[in-house]
Amino acid sequence: MDVRTQILEINKESIPLEEKNKKIQALLLSNTNIQKICENTYKKTECNHYTNKCMVYCEECDDFFNCRLCHDDIVDSHTFNRFNIKKIKCDECNTEQNPGNNCVYCGIEFANYMCFECGLYETLTDNNIYHCDKCKICRKGKKEDFVHCDKCNGCISKSSIDTHICISDSVNSDCPICLENIFYSRTPIMSIKCGHYIHKDCFMEHIKTSYKCPLCLVSVCDMSSQWESIDNLLELNPIPDEYRKEVEIVCYDCKEHSVSEFHFDYIKCNKCKSYNTTIKN
Numbered sequence: 001m002d003v004r005t006q007i008l009e010i011n012k013e014s015i016p017l018e019e020k021n022k023k024i025q026a027l028l029l030s031n032t033n034i035q036k037i038c039e040n041t042y043k044k045t046e047c048n049h050y051t052n053k054c055m056v057y058c059e060e061c062d063d064f065f066n067c068r069l070c071h072d073d074i075v076d077s078h079t080f081n082r083f084n085i086k087k088i089k090c091d092e093c094n095t096e097q098n099p100g101n102n103c104v105y106c107g108i109e110f111a112n113y114m115c116f117e118c119g120l121y122e123t124l125t126d127n128n129i130y131h132c133d134k135c136k137i138c139r140k141g142k143k144e145d146f147v148h149c150d151k152c153n154g155c156i157s158k159s160s161i162d163t164h165i166c167i168s169d170s171v172n173s174d175c176p177i178c179l180e181n182i183f184y185s186r187t188p189i190m191s192i193k194c195g196h197y198i199h200k201d202c203f204m205e206h207i208k209t210s211y212k213c214p215l216c217l218v219s220v221c222d223m224s225s226q227w228e229s230i231d232n233l234l235e236l237n238p239i240p241d242e243y244r245k246e247v248e249i250v251c252y253d254c255k256e257h258s259v260s261e262f263h264f265d266y267i268k269c270n271k272c273k274s275y276n277t278t279i280k281n
Contacts, residue, residue: 003028049186052111052121054103056080057087057096064089068119083136085119137184154183156191165195176214177202194218212276217252219276230266230275239263248280 010023047066055064058071060078064087065071068080088110089096095105099116102109111121113129118137122129130143132155139146139155146155149164154171156164172183175198182189188200196215198206203220211219211226239262247262251269253276260267266275 050111050121051123053091053108054088054110054121055091056085056119056121057089059084059086067121082119083117088121135183140186140188152191152195152197154197160191164191165193167195170195171197173197175199175202177206192218192220194220212252217276219253219274223274223276227268227273227275231268234263234266249277250280252276252278 007024010020013020015023047070049069050067052067055066056068056071057064058075058080061071061075065080068082071080085099087096088099090103090106090108090110092108093103093106095103097104099119100110101114111123113122113124114120115131115138117131120138122138128142129138129140130146131138132146132148134148134150135153135155141155145158147158147161148154149156149161149166149171151166151168152164152171153169171189173196174180175182175185175189176196178199180199182197182199185199189197190200190203191197192203192213194213194216196213198214206214207220211221211223213220243262243264245262246259247267248257249260249267249269250257251272251274253274254269254272256269256271257280258270260270260277267277267279268275269277
């Protein structure tokens with residue numbers, strides 16, 4: 001018997017109108033997959049930034065988002081205030097609640113790492129993440145392996161803290177390759193020997209075609225063996241006498257201005273012996 005016929009049969013029954021309405025409503029609900037509709041309505045869209053089992057609330061939008069970065073990807077008028085998360089919503093039971101480790105209704109754990117200071121919920125297999133009080137955000141890595149540099153304004157690997165070059169607020173900058181912010185980066189960053197910061201992956205790609213810092217053009221590694229090879233090359237391939245002359249140059253490595261012998265391909269700095277030079281205009 002189809003639904004329409006069943007409703008007609010209910011209407012023929014000698015029962016109060018209120019009872020008829022209840023029976024019809026129950027009939028309609030029994031023929032609707034309420035669970036499937038609700039799952040599709042409240043289904044959490046995929047988050048490409050963090051792995052957790054809750055959504056965070058934005059007061060300005062009056063809505064829940066997978067994470068602050070998901071919010072910022074689709075909202076142009078403002079950025080998500082990670083330091084003022086007053087509500088979250090459980091992915092499993094959709095219960096809205098104050099920020100916490102476990103759902104107050106179904107009891108699931110939202111993530112194995114939670115930082116209520118900067119509103120981060122993240123599930124990690126190695127749990128290598130820590131909160132830096134001076135950065136005021138969480139950083140990936142083991143806390144014991146890093147120390148905060150007040151001048152650079154960021155966390156530096158302990159292995160390089162004594163040798164790195166400090167540049168004021170240098171961590172609070174953009175990667176010179178991908179132009180994404182370094183300070184809030186979720187991927188590993190590194191300090192070049194000149195003191196500038198760059199994403200590690202961007203650096204590894206960059207040095208496939210260049211040995212210079214993309215910002216200040218200083219050699220990013222010890223090039224002494226390469227300079228010796230160039231010495232030998234130039235000795236075996238001198239330029240014709242009519243082109244021999246001296247030119248004023250600037251060395252990107254030692255920053256010195258000097259006079260050196262001209263060559264079509266390479267001109268050597270007489271101060272530090274580097275070939276990372278340019279002719280002065």
